[in-house]
Amino acid sequence: MAESGYGSETESDDPDVLVLRKGTHGIPIERYADALRERLPERTIRLARTPSEEREAIRTAEFVTGMVLEDDLLESAENLAVFACAYAGTGHLPLDRLEKRGVTVTNASGVHGPNIGEHVLGAILWSTRRFHVAARRQRRREWRHYQAYELKGSTVTVVGLGAIGRAVCTRLEPFDVETIGVRYSPEKGGPTDEVIGFEDGPFHEALARTDYLVLACPLTETTRGLVDREALMTIDPDATIVNIARGPVIDTDALVDALRSNWIRSAALDVTDPEPLPEDHSLWNFENVQITPHNAGHTPEYYERLADIVAENASRFDEDGLDGDLKNQVLP
Incomplete structure (x- = not known):
């Protein structure tokens, strides 16, 4: 130089x-x-x-x-x-x-580790404490109780254990949850209680006991469409999906069907497929879907x-x- x-x-x-x-x-x-x-x-x-x-x-x-x-x-x-x-x-x-x-x-x-880690934690707590229900009742000026959940004791599966995935795991530590990490080389371990690969068997077994699925992986041939119809039918029906990876990691049509059929509790999407999400897309209409405009990285x-x-x-x-x-x- x-x-x-x-x-x-x-x-x-x-x-x-x-x-x-x-x-x-x-x-x-x-x-x-x-x-x-x-x-x-x-x-x-x-x-x-x-x-x-x-x-x-x-x-x-x-x-x-x-x-x-x-x-x-x-x-x-x-x-x-x-x-x-x-x-x-x-x-x-x-x-x-x-x-x-x-x-x-x-x-x-x-x-992006700190800010996206905080975004994911906020999305998880939004679903756990059902703040979307509170916001709806506030708009209607309804003083009416509703049921909520606890994060403690839940199982959180984090797909992708790079800098962002690790930051998510660090921020989950005080909440007393079980964590499963998904990565290409599970033999390398990670900051989770358990680490698995992307093979269908172990991945679907993990989904069946997952309460919160956090997608923090790059978009590759392996991860494109990873959360497809089979995955959405397999995941715990009371689960929440948080996607801060890339939109095509989730099969959008399958996700819409899953939300309509109550296969999952809720979804928090910072990325979508297509992106930007068209104004007339049905995902905008679900009250149990949080959409942020690819903003987690800010x-x-x-x-x-x-x-x-x-x-x-x-x-x-x-x-x-x-x-x-x-x-x-x-x-x-």
Whole structure:
């Protein structure tokens, strides 16, 4: 990386870190650039605020960070060595092309742990204490008691034991619940009382004793349609499903049928299939369905946590180039 002065930044600089212009969660991307500058005061952090600035700056940049990397921008990236994706997921990136060019790719895994963990816990308690029933009676000004549940003693199955799944498990610990983790390599264990794989037998056996099913897994060929009609018929009929993974992990038509037939108690969906959910979709009409607009990932601390990861990797790259490992490395 090029040596530079403290925070100086001109168009002629070859930046140590180039920040692309797209932000997320409605938070100005300038805050991300500023967070990186705070952590890397001796490096040049350049924020490209227009398409033309991006195309010009990326020609010589070696270390680039951003939410997306469009094909035409990649064409201009003559010296790109590291792309630090500002999302945890990287499926939207041209990974094949990046791999062919030998570009190292990292992601933002771990950034979402606290906020999504809290979102999941809130969704579980929303169902347990039936706050949706309370809200309906409040709107009607009805002072009328209703039955609720206790989380204590329940069984919570968490599909996906990455940073988010682990954060969910940590936040469940004080509630005295049994936990089952589902992951690709169950032999690695995890922060749950029991860990199983994705095979139909063990998974369906777990569903049969699950009170709360938390989907916190990536969307893969294995997880696409994981919660299908068979799964929804197998799960405990008093169960709640919380999906903060991706919409297609659940078969939407089967979910609608399950809700209509009372196969499950409720569902809390931060993601849907299709997404955005059309205005006329039947899922909007269920009072025992909580829908949030892919909002679990929002946190005012997003750029601060992201900058911790990216600044550390920028320092490692500055010291060792591509000879050393980078945190959250996806490619190669």
